[in-house]
Amino acid sequence: MEDASWGQPLDLSDLAADVDPSTPAIWTPEGTITYGELVTLVSQQQSRLPDRRSLILLAVDNSWGSIVSYLACIASDLPTILLPHGDDNFLSEVALQYDANFLVDGPxxxxxxxxxxxxxxxxxxxxxLSTSGSTGSPKLVRLSEKNLTANATSIAQALNLSKEDRCVASLPxxxxxGLSVINSTIAARGCILLIPGTATQPNFWKCARASNATTLSTTPYxxxxxxxxxxxxxxVPSLSRITVAGGALLPSKVTEYADLGRAIGWDLYVMYGQTEATARIAMLPPDRAFDCPxxxxxxxxxxxxxxxxxxxxxxxxxxxxxxxPNVMMGYATSVKDLSRGYDLTELATGDLATIDKSGCVRIVGRTSHFTKVRGHRIDLRxxxxxxxxxxxxVACIASAKHINVVTTSITPEELLSxxxxxxxxxxxxxxxxxxEALPxxxxxxxxxxQIQQIVETESCSALTGDHPDSTIDAVFQHHLLLSQVDPDRSFADYRGDSLNYISVSNALQRLIPNLPGYWPSMTVRELKALQDRQGPARRVRWMEMLETSIFVRAVAIVLIVFNHTDFVKIP
Structure with a gap:
């Protein structure tokens, strides 16, 4: 690769030896910071940091000040906890748990x-770094300078980055x-583009064009x-590559986006990694996106x-x-863990995968995402x-008896199906x-x-599949013991009897408050149409919704049953 330096890509002490000081290092809408200016800014920030080896908690956003503060901590060889700027409660919690010596405001x-x-x-x-799957007490991933350098170098090589590249820092x-984007850009001595806003804002794309962006990092979201x-x-005319990681795209989308990029002029790089591997483990070359999406x-x-x-x-x-070489040193849950060296030489990813003869990796599930429900082994992912x-x-979490599905769908009946x-x-x-939206x-x-909290606290509207009022299909399946419901058949067509008439009528009234007396002859499709016309049913008490006619019929049926069994004789 041309014009790149691979010795110590994050060591600013000899940066002037392999890059022109006038080369752009950071671009913002307000102006550009050159590598020469960046070296000076980092040196100034180092003068504010402690001389002795101390534990730093650094709160960062995507600003040039945060990049300077981050690089200054590395140049000063200070162990640094990197956390998002603005979450004061979380910052205080981590600072207390790890007893940080100094707090640094990145910006x-x-x-x-x-x-x-x-x-x-x-x-x-x-x-x-905080692990993406952490819950409860803050759990951190311990990374060495060797981890950072190895990963930054390998990504820069795989993407063929050079000092001519201008990479958008679009992720925190x-x-x-997000950190790997910054590290790999510096490794190639390219320019980091700090574009305000998000991809939903026109100004984001206006800045991408104005800054001559060559690389955009994305997630499926x-x-x-x-x-x-x-x-x-x-x-964007200058755009030459788009990377995607942080979750899986549907194969159809990989093909669609790769085809779009080929037509417009950029390549799509599908990437896979974990924080525990300093962000990156594998990468799919653009030319394989069509045969291995x-x-x-x-x-x-x-x-x-x-x-x-x-x-x-x-x-x-x-x-x-x-x-x-980018496998983490190990985890930390307290400051005592920061005294340990390397706990492992290889990383068990927790992902289920296959590897074909060419060495190509496919992720097919997650070991922790498997659950057993009703004797069936289910892969929640x-x-x-x-x-x-x-x-x-949707987002799925298993409990003792159910699979809990959190969704934004406004048609729960179709989703359940x-x-x-x-x-x-x-x-x-x-x-x-x-x-309203997945957290x-x-x-x-x-x-x-947060999904777990929603399920545990039932803090949102919940439709429960084991309750007969979940859907019309569920009512028929549950009470008539059907494996599949024909939308063009009615209760009468299914030869419903007087006993399940009560339970079905009771359940249907939870969904259709103004249920007509002739409902047994209405097809499932007609019942659904009636439900749609009436709108959502209000929740009512069992006795409140039990019609007099149904109650009378229930009493009559009970008396008939008793009479047939000689329990009570009716004169």
């Missing part, structure tokens, strides 16, 4: 003394993917935002993968194990992905929770911690 560079405790800090510990730098604006916004690609330079077989799964499938293919995004079909489970195996973390991923 302003302000340094605040906090604790005089002399911690035992391992000489290789450099950056500490406290997020491992960001693609949803881009599509909402129209894919034509991606017609369901794959995450091949290990990055210096890395290797293998499969660890898991009982109960096909022999061709196993947990993906990654080995490389696969259920989410297949449901999304029908146009509805979809998840039943995709899983092979009956309607009463699901509980549906309706929310997301700053990196755009669905926040499973």
């Amino acid at each position: 302003s560079g302000r340094v605040t003394y906090r604790s005089a405790t002399e911690h035992k800090l391992h000489p290789e510990v450099q950056i500490l 730098m406290s997020y491992s993917y 960001m693609w949803d935002l881009i599509e909402s604006q129209g894919l034509n916004v991606l017609q 369901d794959a995450v690609g091949f290990p990055i330079e210096g890395g290797s993968v293998r499969l660890e077989h898991i009982a109960g799964h096909p022999l061709s499938t196993g947990e993906l194990i990654y080995r490389g 696969h259920l989410e992905d297949t449901t999304k293919q029908s146009g509805v995004e 979809t998840v039943c079909t995709n899983s092979g489970l009956p309607p009463d195996a699901f509980r549906l929770f309706l929310v 997301r973390s700053p990196n755009g991923k669905v926040s499973m911690k």
Whole structure:
């Protein structure tokens, strides 16, 4: 690769030796900072930092001040916890749990003394990032300078970055993917573009054109935002590559976007990684997006993968194990953990994968996403992905007796039918929770911690599949013992009797308050149409909704049954 430096890409001490000081390092709408100016700014920030090796908590946003503060901490060899700027409660919690010595406000560079405790800090510990899947107490990933350098270098090489590249920092730098964009751009001595706003705002794309952006980093959620604006916004003349990571795109979308890029003039790079691997593990070359759209690609330079077989799964499938110089030192849950060296030499990713003869990796599930419901082994990630293919995004969490599905769908009946079909489970195996929008973390991923809270507290409107009022189909299936409901058949067609007449009528009135007396002769389709016309049913008490005629009929049936069994004789 031309014009790149691979010795110590994050060491600013010799930066002037391999880059012209006038080369742009950071672009903002207000102006450009050259590499020469960046060196000076970092040096100035270093003078504000402690001389002794101390634990730093650095709050960052995507500003040039935050980049300067970050690079100053690295240049000063200070172990640094990197957290998002603005979340004061979380910052205070982490500062207390890890007893940080100094707090640094990234944008302003302000340094605040906090604790005089002399911690035992391992000489290789450099950056500490919060794990994307953390719940409860803050759990951090311990990364060394070697991890950062190896990953930045391999990404820059794989993307063929050079000092001519201008890369948009479109993701939070406290997020491992966002940080890797900054690191790999500096590794190639390219220019970091700090564009305000999001992909939904016209000014974002105006700045992308004005700054001559060559590289855009995206997530699947960001693609949803881009599509909402129209894919034509991606017609940026200078754009040469788009990366996507932070979750899986549908294979059909990979092909669609790759084809669009080929027509417009940029390449699509599908990437896969974890914070525990300093962000990147594998990458799919652009030319393989058409024949392998369901794959995450091949290990990055210096890395290797293998499969660890898991009982109960096909022999061709196993947990993906990654080995490389970018594998983390280990986790930390307290400051004492920061004294440890490398705890592992390879990373068990927790992802189920296959590897074909060419070495191409495909992720097929998540070990922690499997659950057993009604004797069926269900892959919750696969259920989410297949449901999304029908146009509805959901988040699934298993409980003791149900699969809890949190969704934005305004047609729960159709959604219930979809998840039943995709899983092979009956309607009463699901509980549906309706929310206005799926909760997301700053990196755009669905926040499973908040999803869990929704399910545990039932803090939103919930439709429960094991309750007969979930859907009209569920009513017929549950009370008439049907495996499948024909929309053009009625209660009478199914030869419903007087006993299940009561339960079905009772259940239907939860869905259709003004249920007509002739409902037994109405087809399922007609009942659904009536439900749509009447709108959502209000929740009512059982006795409040029990019509007098039904009550009288129930009493009559009970007396008839008693008479037939000689329990009571009616004269």
